[in-house]
Amino acid sequence: MSDDRHPTAEEIIRYDKDPATKIATITFDRPDHLNAPTADARLRYADLLHRAEIDDDVKVVVIRGVGSNFGSGADIPEAMEMEMDPTAAGRIRELRVDDADAINFPPPGSYRRGASITQWYANSAAGCRSLQDFKKISIVEAKGYCYGWHFYQAADADLVIASDDTLFGHPAFRYIGFGPRMWTWAQTMGIRKFQEMVFTGRPFTAQEMYDCNFANRVVPREELEVEVEKYALACARTRPTDTVFMQKIFFELMKQQQGEYMGSMITALFESLGGTAMPDAADLSLDEDTLSAGINNAVKSNDDQFPPDFRLSKSGRRRP
Numbered sequence: 001m002s003d004d005r006h007p008t009a010e011e012i013i014r015y016d017k018d019p020a021t022k023i024a025t026i027t028f029d030r031p032d033h034l035n036a037p038t039a040d041a042r043l044r045y046a047d048l049l050h051r052a053e054i055d056d057d058v059k060v061v062v063i064r065g066v067g068s069n070f071g072s073g074a075d076i077p078e079a080m081e082m083e084m085d086p087t088a089a090g091r092i093r094e095l096r097v098d099d100a101d102a103i104n105f106p107p108p109g110s111y112r113r114g115a116s117i118t119q120w121y122a123n124s125a126a127g128c129r130s131l132q133d134f135k136k137i138s139i140v141e142a143k144g145y146c147y148g149w150h151f152y153q154a155a156d157a158d159l160v161i162a163s164d165d166t167l168f169g170h171p172a173f174r175y176i177g178f179g180p181r182m183w184t185w186a187q188t189m190g191i192r193k194f195q196e197m198v199f200t201g202r203p204f205t206a207q208e209m210y211d212c213n214f215a216n217r218v219v220p221r222e223e224l225e226v227e228v229e230k231y232a233l234a235c236a237r238t239r240p241t242d243t244v245f246m247q248k249i250f251f252e253l254m255k256q257q258q259g260e261y262m263g264s265m266i267t268a269l270f271e272s273l274g275g276t277a278m279p280d281a282a283d284l285s286l287d288e289d290t291l292s293a294g295i296n297n298a299v300k301s302n303d304d305q306f307p308p309d310f311r312l313s314k315s316g317r318r319r320p
């Protein structure tokens with residue numbers, strides 16, 4: 001059963017496959033929450049990719065979102081509720097431990113409490129860097145917002161086809177300072193452009209991401225689905241799936257030589273230590289007070305402090 005805040009993982013993430021074309025589709029279906037996945041949905045996402053990798057009916061996976069946006073990242077209110085839950089039952093479940101009652105989670109304030117979850121995000125089974133270990137072809141169909149956790153998927157996919165109205169980035173650079181996949185993003189975008197994204201927190205347009213070799217193709221919104229289908233069919237009709245598996249191992253070896261997994265672990269270390277950073281007076285803190293006052297209002301007010309073209313929200317970018 002689901003409720004308005006927490007639909008089931010199966011409701012949030014749909015999966016279909018066409019054995020005739022060998023193309024499977026993972027669809028994020030929570031448009032009223034900008035396709036934000038819950039913790040359970042991220043686990044389902046990891047499981048679906050594992051299933052697709054094993055399934056001989058699948059050679060290509062297309063990843064898309066329902067509605068106007070690919071997605072704006074994880075369900076932040078849920079994450080904050082889980083963090084403040086004294087039982088830590090949600091966190092324990094997210095770590096794939098079924099019998100939460102039998103677990104004594106590390107106490108608040110301990111390094112291990114935060115590190116347990118940030119280090120977990122470096123594991124493919126957690127649903128964050130799952131595409132890095134996926135041995136078949138992945139294509140992300142990006143549109144509207146491509147932020148946060150959805151930005152992870154775009155960076156880790158083999159191909160990114162974007163509509164010309166897509167905005168890419170990670171709100172964590174504004175509100176936390178780190179994101180779990182920073183090493184890969186710096187390598188994909190180039191360190192100079194990525195540093196600009198980190199230090200300003202501004203989102204980049206689809207054209208900017210194409211210019212720095214992050215996106216493979218940028219098309220008008222009305223042409224997006226047709227373009228993605230063209231790429232998916234071309235990938236499905238090229239070399240045999242065994243050859244694709246070999247090709248993916250080659251690229252995985254190359255990325256591991258460049259430190260992809262080590263980068264996830266290092267960034268997780270910095271995230272785990274993030275609570276020790278002293279805030280400046282004007283900083284927005286995502287704490288219990290912010291949540292009780294309304295996180296959307298707090299984020300909106302903070303966004304308005306930046307120039308219009310540096311703002312994260314599309315409505316904010318239209319305001320003077």
